[in-house]
Amino acid sequence: MIAPPERHDVLSWFTSTDHKRVGILYMGTSLLFLLVAGLLAMLIRTQLARPDATLLGPEAYNAVFTLHGTAMIFLVIAPFGFGLANYLIPLQIGAPDMAFPRLNATSFWIFLFGGLTVFAGAATNDGAAASGWTAYAPLSEITVSAGTGQDMWIVGVAMVSVASIAACVNFVTTAFVLRAPGMTMWRLPIFTWEMIATSLLVFMAFPSLTATLLLLFVDRHFGGHAFDPAYGGSPILYQHLFWFFGHPEVYVMILPYFGVISEVIATFSGRPIFGYTGMVLAAFAIAGLSMGVWAHHMFTTGAVNDPFFSFVSFLIAVPTGIKFFNWIGTMWGGSIRYTTAMWYALGFLMNFLLGGVTGVMVASPPVDFQARDSYFLVAHFHYTLGGGSFFALFAAIYYWWPKVFGWFLDERLGKIGFALTFLGFNLTFMPMFFMGLFGMSRRVFTYPNTGALPGLNLVASIGAAFMLAGAIVFIANVVVSARRKVPAGDNPWHGYTLEWATTSPPPEHNFDSLPPIRSSRPLWNVEHPEAPQPP
């Protein structure tokens, strides 16, 4: 069969169902949302640099942090992971496309319109939603937050929720059904395995989000009282329903990036990922356990069984630790090449470790009684999602960019950007552990000019300026590299998984020919026919 020639016109991007195009659309869109959410963060840090600042009043500030959190969680970190999965899964398993290409593209457009809807709330009379990304009832009920912005938030997030479920249906089906001959499940690259685990989480958790949003909408507009105590409803119920989604969501936001780190460290160490089986089992252990910890976000309510959730939360540290030891084991005995991607992976390891151990801390209710809803918690989740996922996101960009576009991002600019980002990130978020311990609530538009808070906040805001500089360097890198277009070739990093066995960028059907697949590193077997399996 002769395929029609590949189209490159602008209109083709609106009709394309090619998983690579959909992946690029997802990743590009999430990076644009990252720019907006990052600028919102700069607004926050500028306001909080000095006590009693007047850049943002409480109304504006509350909308700013709501949009910042909503965007980072729903429109940046998770969708970039979906986009990466879209691009990579068929390539890594040796398939020509996703199992359901049109559903795939549809999920992108629904995600895009959902994200735009959330932000469109800012154009309404009462402004965007301002009840936090968690939108607790009764704060988000119609009696308290009467503006349309809250409704746009509900509807927009619901659309993103549906889109995410649709995307993950594709990932799981494709990984199960469209693997190339010889690509058994136990030969899948770690990234693909992590996406299978992520997809299971999405299936189990996102329906709860959609249901919660529906209930909230009915409460607001159709006379519902699910969360209204005056009619027998319960704000605690909202929290159960929300966090049953909300906690798995944070693992949806980290598992794909665990996969990225595994791929990057393995390639640049020149070794297979250490403890492959343990890595896969740990991914599913994390996913499964994460469904049972949700009320550790509710320790301070006094309304839940703290020991149950504390115990399961502690347990999650074990498979996470296994992954860490496996990553170190991959580096051990290797010959590590420090490309920009590897630097970001190293930054991930250093940052996420702190995020992880402080997570074990707040899993202890006595610690949580102080830390909950304080800047200590803000520091913890930024170290995991920012220092973790965000750094891995950039590792992924620097690692797979040559494959996607066929030319390199400049390595020197990349390393400068990394240094600025790593320094800025730690300057910004390390002081926050202390701010929280000292009594600074989160979601506050200002703080008093006493004690240690003014100094700590100033340091944090200076750190944010460094991160901004890192972002500017990245954008400059893209512009400069796009002009030079240094060709990358099929396998610029000497990787061993299947995506490196085709051209950069791959043809529309992905592979002109496939090598025989005899292990989780098919290209190693091609290179070393004398060693039939890696030890």
Place this chain on the structure above:
Amino acid sequence: MHGPSWPLGGSTQASALAQDWVIFTCGALGLAALVWGLIIFAAIRFRQTKNNPEPRTQNANNTALEIAWTIAPLVIVIGLFAYTYHIEAGVEALAADAPVRVSVTGFRWGWTFAYGGGPAITGNSLHPPELVLPVGETAAVTVTSSDVIHSFWIPDMLFKRDAVPGRTSTFDLTPNRLGTYIGRCGEFCGLNHALMTFTVRVVSPEDYARWRTYEATQ
């Protein structure tokens, strides 16, 4: 009243909470230092150089090691859980007959402190209310809200409890140190969440009794 800084403690519950903080912080930082050390060692020792141009080995399995680093953390977290459970049980224990009873109601944007058989003190962000408590005596504090969720937080005493509309939640507070402590709202509640402060003034039992008598005449 000292500005936000290292928590002072100030209650018997806070002493237990502080101990938990210390144990977990030392454990967390100790573990982090160990793993950071391993990462930095590996990152430097195994970087590509003239002396290390190729990986030494493609061996990527060591079952004994993998079992060890599964079992050891498991034992550690079970130990941490047992300790946490013990501390929390002590902190959340309710005395059978607390001499002081206060009902706290959070609202947008202030607090009402209603003493059992005593006065009701109300305040807001412009005139923050003051909770007066006698040192060495247990106060049974019950929190609720009249609108959205707030949280009654005394950072120095390392404790907060959410004030949820439609339900009450009780905890014991046994101050053991004279002084004035700042209190904040610990759950986002809208516009003036940042300004919803209160103070806790811990006085001698005699001063408390005098204050109660004075308030009764108001």
Place this chain on the structure above:
Amino acid sequence: MMIALRLFLSSAAFTAVLGTSYWFVAHDPAGTVLLGFMTAALLVIAAYMFVAERNAGLFADNENAAPADAHGERIGVFVLHSPAPFWIGVAVAGLMLGLIVAPAAAGLGLIALCFLGALMIVRSR
């Protein structure tokens, strides 16, 4: 495919244990129901996999398969371009925004959605 089946069955077993122990420890109906639904959902998927895929015999699962073994196998229709996804996205957006702004818009969106869905199904025959 047996691995996939085992994955869903073991996940269902895990959540069944989690949900049961949660009920006996916490007596919380909300969380127990959520975990129960999760177990049920996983069992449904596992049942489907067992019935539909147990005889799949994928070349992928053959450790020694060569790419040429699957030559000529029809694995499906891979459409490269379609206007439907974009317009379905528009219809969904119209439907959802219509819930807020105007029920008429929601109705239009719903009709557009059904039409586009039918179109997609018909054109994939």
